Amino acid sequence: MSSDSFDISDNEPVGLGLLDPYEARQRMANEYTRLRAAWFPNEHDTAATLQWLYLAEGSDDLDWGYSHNARLLRVVVREGDLAAAQLNDFASEANPTDVYHNFGALGSWRVYLAHELCHEWQFVVLNDQADDWGEQQFAERGQHWPGPGHTAAFYTAIRDFVQHFELDLDHVLDSI
Ligand SMILES: [Zn+2]
Numbered sequence: 001m002s003s004d005s006f007d008i009s010d011n012e013p014v015g016l017g018l019l020d021p022y023e024a025r026q027r028m029a030n031e032y033t034r035l036r037a038a039w040f041p042n043e044h045d046t047a048a049t050l051q052w053l054y055l056a057e058g059s060d061d062l063d064w065g066y067s068h069n070a071r072l073l074r075v076v077v078r079e080g081d082l083a084a085a086q087l088n089d090f091a092s093e094a095n096p097t098d099v100y101h102n103f104g105a106l107g108s109w110r111v112y113l114a115h116e117l118c119h120e121w122q123f124v125v126l127n128d129q130a131d132d133w134g135e136q137q138f139a140e141r142g143q144h145w146p147g148p149g150h151t152a153a154f155y156t157a158i159r160d161f162v163q164h165f166e167l168d169l170d171h172v173l174d175s176i
Pocket of ligand 1: 115119145149150
């Protein structure tokens with residue numbers, strides 16, 4: 001081999017690049033199924049249908065969402081989610097309870113997924129009914145998030161999520 005031969009691996013770190021969007025979609029769908037199964041009781045084992053949007057970075061006009069009437073959970077896959085920095089995040093085969101227990105270290109898409117799953121819990125499990133704690137949080141903190149559905153019952157759902165995965169309540173309330 002001559003000294004001027006060019007080995008691309010010297011210049012392109014292995015593993016950098018974009019994950020195939022359909023591979024990403026499969027992994028995110030698996031994550032939804034696994035996280036849901038780790039939290040929801042068996043009598044509520046019918047999952048929502050996932051709706052997929054692929055957006056370029058900086059396209060903020062459409063966001064994740066959950067529609068209880070349509071039983072749709074909309075997942076937004078952004079270019080940044082496909083970048084190398086997220087590969088380990090996607091590839092994790094760890095137990096969801098372990099993954100979500102470290103809530104502050106989650107990639108943004110996992111935080112969004114948890115947010116929408118709390119909405120699903122709010123409507124499927126709680127029938128959009130808050131407990132006293134949720135009512136109190138809503139009175140003190142207000143809606144806090146833009147858009148519909150961020151009611152007292154959403155606070156109750158977040159509290160249930162936090163208790164199930166043994167998380168820090170204030171941290172999750174601030175970041176979810
Ligand atoms: Zn929301």
